[in-house]
Amino acid sequence: MxxxxxxxxxxxxxxxxxxxxxxxxxxxxxxxxxxxxxxxxxxxxxxxxxxFPAIEVTARVNRAFMHRVGRYLARQGVRQFIDLGTGIPTAPNLHEIVQQIAPHSSVLYLDNDPIVLVYADELLDGTPEGTTCYAEADVTRPEKVLEAVEATNTIDLDRPVALSLHALLHFVPDEQDPYEIVRSLLARVAPGSYLSLSHCTGDFDPEAWSAIVDAYTQRGTPTQVRTKAEVLRFFDGLEMVEPGVVVGHRWRPEPASGPSLVTDAQVSLYAGLGRKR
Incomplete structure (x- = not known):
């Protein structure tokens, strides 16, 4: 024993x-x-x-958005991906999605949760032609994020990259200046790079989402949901990819790509993709 x-x-x-x-x-x-x-x-x-019983729908829609936007970006010729706030590996992971289309793609996962490191091996089983890597970094310290990216020698920031911030920034309240964090990260990536973002909202059910914010905050995870206008601000200065910022299941839906017959209120998650000129 x-x-x-x-x-x-x-x-x-x-x-x-x-x-x-x-x-x-x-x-x-x-x-x-x-x-x-x-x-x-x-x-x-x-x-x-x-x-909010539909929170499981929110999570599945977010995951399905990650799959769709990953496929879209790979088909647009993007070959470098940074996934910030990776979370627990759940197949198919981002590298499995993009390397299926473009085997030579490089994918860097970043997170500050020590338990994610325990399971990081599941994030490193990419194609022989491509590269997958995991590093520790905290989104609230963008300078450290960029240092971690450069230290891995996985991503060339002077070439276009897809920066994924999925279901992450609602855990960065205004006092930590999430807009400046995003600006700092985007300032360092090359023109032609993309920002892929999803974010929970209380627009459709303010009372339930106020209770959700309390549930997370009382357990030590400060949380702030945002309106559509506030989510749009993260894309300031970027060229939006159609259909812009929409409820997650409405972003370029594909057959069998996620929960069907769900309402905007059940999803309560905005998603969008913007390109740096």
Missing amino acids: GEQPAPGQANSQEAELGQNRAHSARMYDYYLGGKTNYAVDREAAEAVIRV
Whole structure:
């Protein structure tokens, strides 16, 4: 059976991996039906589900948007992808989507959750022709994000890149200046690069989403949902790809690409893609 850790050691290990409090990435994994979550995450996720049962639809629509926009970008000739706020690996991952179309693509995953590092091997099984890599970085420190990108030697920032910020920025409240974070990241990427973004909103059910924000914030994850106009601000100065910023399931839908017969209120997630001139 092996040697069991001492109680203090076990508690230290739990704290190091963040197992002693709910984490948004593991809650998202639970919404998707994954197994990489703990009792504390399930309790928090169930609290959200009680006030907004459609949160699982929101998660699935977000995942389906990632697949569609990845395919779109690969078909547009993009061969470099940065996925910031990767979360728990869930197949098919971004590299599996884009390398199926363009095997030589390079995909860099970035996250600051130590539990993601434990499962990072699942993010490194790309095609022989392509490159996949994982590094630790925190979106609230864009200068460190860029340092991490350059340190991997996976991405050439002087060539066009697709920057993915999916279901991430609603965990960056205004006091952390998310708009400046996005501007800083976009300032460093080459012309012809893309910003792919999805963001939860309370536009369709303000009362439920106020309760969701409280559920996350009370458990140590500051959260702020935003209006469509506020989400559009992240794309300032970019050339929007049609159909612009729309509710997630309405962005270039494909047959069998995600939940069907859902309402905008159930999804409550805006999604869009913009290109740097």
